[in-house]
Amino acid sequence: MEVTSAIKGEKIYKKFKKFELNIPELNIPQGYATALIGENGAGKTTLLNILSGIRMDYKGNLLYFDKYTDKDREFNPEVKDRIGYTGPGKYYLPQWTIGDVEQISKLLFPSFSSEKFNQLCTDLALSINGENRKKKNSNLSDGNKMKLMLSGVFARDTDILLLDEPASPLDPLMRDKLCQMISEYIEEGNGQKSVFFSTHNISDMENITDYAIIMENGTVVEEGFVEDLKEKYILVKGEKEDAEKAKSILYTISTNSYGFEGVCLAEDLDKLAGMDVVEETPSLYQISVAVMKKNTKLVMR
Amino acid sequence: MRKLKNYFTLFNTTYMVVADILIPVGFAVASLLLSFIFESTPSFLICFFIYMVVDGMTDYFAFGNIYQKNNMGMDYLKTSFEGMVVMKDALHVDYFTRFIRPAIFMLLAWGLNSINLKDDTLLNQLLVPWIGMKNIVLIVLEMYLAFVFMQILLVNIDRYISMAQTVYTLNSFVTLGADALIGFIVYQGAMHGTPVLIAIIVTTVALLIVEAVISIIHIDKKLQMSFYDEVEKED
Amino acid sequence: MKLLQNSGVPIYQQIADSFKADILAGKYREGDYLPSIRSLAMELKISVITTKKAYEQLEQVGLVTAVQGKGFYVNAQDSEMLQEQHLRKVEASLSEAIQSARVAGISSGELRSMLDALLEMEES
Numbered sequence: 001m002e003v004t005s006a007i008k009g010e011k012i013y014k015k016f017k018k019f020e021l022n023i024p025e026l027n028i029p030q031g032y033a034t035a036l037i038g039e040n041g042a043g044k045t046t047l048l049n050i051l052s053g054i055r056m057d058y059k060g061n062l063l064y065f066d067k068y069t070d071k072d073r074e075f076n077p078e079v080k081d082r083i084g085y086t087g088p089g090k091y092y093l094p095q096w097t098i099g100d101v102e103q104i105s106k107l108l109f110p111s112f113s114s115e116k117f118n119q120l121c122t123d124l125a126l127s128i129n130g131e132n133r134k135k136k137n138s139n140l141s142d143g144n145k146m147k148l149m150l151s152g153v154f155a156r157d158t159d160i161l162l163l164d165e166p167a168s169p170l171d172p173l174m175r176d177k178l179c180q181m182i183s184e185y186i187e188e189g190n191g192q193k194s195v196f197f198s199t200h201n202i203s204d205m206e207n208i209t210d211y212a213i214i215m216e217n218g219t220v221v222e223e224g225f226v227e228d229l230k231e232k233y234i235l236v237k238g239e240k241e242d243a244e245k246a247k248s249i250l251y252t253i254s255t256n257s258y259g260f261e262g263v264c265l266a267e268d269l270d271k272l273a274g275m276d277v278v279e280e281t282p283s284l285y286q287i288s289v290a291v292m293k294k295n296t297k298l299v300m301r
Numbered sequence: 302m303r304k305l306k307n308y309f310t311l312f313n314t315t316y317m318v319v320a321d322i323l324i325p326v327g328f329a330v331a332s333l334l335l336s337f338i339f340e341s342t343p344s345f346l347i348c349f350f351i352y353m354v355v356d357g358m359t360d361y362f363a364f365g366n367i368y369q370k371n372n373m374g375m376d377y378l379k380t381s382f383e384g385m386v387v388m389k390d391a392l393h394v395d396y397f398t399r400f401i402r403p404a405i406f407m408l409l410a411w412g413l414n415s416i417n418l419k420d421d422t423l424l425n426q427l428l429v430p431w432i433g434m435k436n437i438v439l440i441v442l443e444m445y446l447a448f449v450f451m452q453i454l455l456v457n458i459d460r461y462i463s464m465a466q467t468v469y470t471l472n473s474f475v476t477l478g479a480d481a482l483i484g485f486i487v488y489q490g491a492m493h494g495t496p497v498l499i500a501i502i503v504t505t506v507a508l509l510i511v512e513a514v515i516s517i518i519h520i521d522k523k524l525q526m527s528f529y530d531e532v533e534k535e536d
Numbered sequence: 537m538k539l540l541q542n543s544g545v546p547i548y549q550q551i552a553d554s555f556k557a558d559i560l561a562g563k564y565r566e567g568d569y570l571p572s573i574r575s576l577a578m579e580l581k582i583s584v585i586t587t588k589k590a591y592e593q594l595e596q597v598g599l600v601t602a603v604q605g606k607g608f609y610v611n612a613q614d615s616e617m618l619q620e621q622h623l624r625k626v627e628a629s630l631s632e633a634i635q636s637a638r639v640a641g642i643s644s645g646e647l648r649s650m651l652d653a654l655l656e657m658e659e660s
Contacts, residue, residue: 108378280544
């Protein structure tokens with residue numbers, strides 16, 4: 001499928017003492033919601049920090065919206081105004097109140113709209129009609145901190161959102177709301193606006209995920225449009241007798257005393273002929289777990 | 302002007318009103334009230350030392366542990382084009398207020414205390430009855446300079462420390478040092494007269510300039526470096 | 537449109553089938569644009585890529601045509617073509633039945649009588 005890239009990366013490299021991020025090629029499709037999936041320590045936050053300009057100590061080339069390089073990002077005021085970012089922890093200074101966040105955002109981002117921000121604060125029950133505006137960021141719960149960050153970023157006019165673990169601190173209802181907000185953002189952009197988010201809550205975000213990038217040990221191990229991935233991988237379940245034989249064919253397998261269950265590459269499906277198996281289309285969650293399992297350093301028994 | 306605007310936006314109004322205005326003015330007024338209640342107390346001196354401790358502590362509420370590795374994250378500022386400049390501006394203006402605040406306190410305290418002057422000089426307030434009026438001005442100036450010097454030194458250290466309790470302890474330590482220093486200067490001034498006082502003041506000014514320049518360079522460097530911190534973030 | 541998450545039929549297939557039925561039933565006329573992929577995704581609370589795949593399915597069978605930057609519009613559905621479509625469907629189903637019969641070893645005669653019986657049941 002032909003798609004343009006919202007962000008294109010080449011040979012992104014960053015070395016830490018015990019960890020190495022090395023991504024030969026990165027493409028975030030424009031006009032879609034892309035999920036970044038991976039274990040803790042896979043390098044998701046580092047990658048998002050590099051893309052958003054928080055970290056500058058990396059090697060490699062980045063191209064934003066097909067025309068701006070990462071140098072432009074630092075020296076052309078337009079670029080960072082088009083990139084929205086929310087991150088964990090120390091994003092807003094702890095002593096800022098909701099009101100301060102509004103003032104400061106106005107100062108930092110030309111496209112920030114106070115009206116939109118206050119509407120979002122009301123919609124997310126963070127500060128209904130201006131109450132709570134004196135509340136400090138450090139006194140907000142994790143969920144409310146995230147809501148504040150989301151209000152801040154959705155109140156701007158951006159072309160791409162880079163969201164680092166937006167769903168983790170949110171409750172199920174708010175996750176649903178987040179999906180709706182992302183969906184509306186993509187719809188509003190009509191092919192121009194993209195979202196790139198990292199997540200552990202794959203099943204909660206699955207309904208809006210168009211493209212998935214799975215990372216392990218600092219590199220991309222699988223990526224693709226979700227519908228394509230669902231054709232590439234097939235979930236199979238079978239009887240115990242076939243387990244040993246299936247083990248060599250399947251991509252990942254887990255067995256118990258009654259049978260086996262595993263993920264099989266579509267191209268290997270013929271090799272299972274003759275076995276008593278049922279096939280199913282896997283969910284993105286199942287695919288991700290399988291891919292992560294294949295590449296993890298964790299010991300899975 | 303841009304620097305001022307950025308300072309006012311980046312730090313919340315409560316902090317600025319309290320630290321820049323309420324506390325200096327409050328201590329100046331308190332020194333007047335004290336001089337009414339306890340007639341022969343060096344109220345000016347007492348308030349000066351307490352004010353010094355409190356002023357150092359207010360920094361914690363705006364810049365507390367900002368120089369710590371993880372705190373220099375300040376992701377929000379970095380994701381915007383102007384962010385780093387805004388932060389730099391605000392920190393520069395903050396250094397400027399370090400000179401203004403004690404000046405407000407000292408001038409006001411001096412002015413107010415002259416209302417309730419028992420003798421014809423401020424001597425009673427300072428309890429150094431044997432030096433002349435001309436030297437009083439120099440001593441107050443030296444006290445002011447020593448205050449600013451100590452305070453800037455203090456915040457530079459405080460900003461690396463994350464616990465409020467440590468900040469309190471540190472403050473009292475350094476304040477004791479300042480105490481001794483100022484006592485020494487007053488004594489020297491009294492013993493050797495004007496030329497020695499002037500020499501001390503010149504030295505303090507020189508030290509202060511060096512300190513201010515180093516502080517500013519340090520801040521700018523620290524902000525730059527925050528992009529290149531080798532912090533291995535989990536996840 | 538009713539989408540079933542766990543029916544075993546992929547979501548994109550369900551959407552494609554639903555639009556196919558609507559188009560064949562004449563709810564969309566020639567030249568009408570289908571809802572844009574992103575707004576449909578938003579309405580149905582599904583991903584953009586799923587709706588896109590559904591539309592591409594429709595495009596493959598010739599019901600709609602994609603226009604770069606504008607979306608998908610419904611092709612002319614003249615009655616002859618419609619008839620053709622239905623006929624092809626019947627043929628496909630019947631040949632599938634024949635295949636199954638061969639596997640089960642059912643003779644042509646038995647198959648015919650089976651069809652007759654089914655037709656009778658339907659009519660009564």
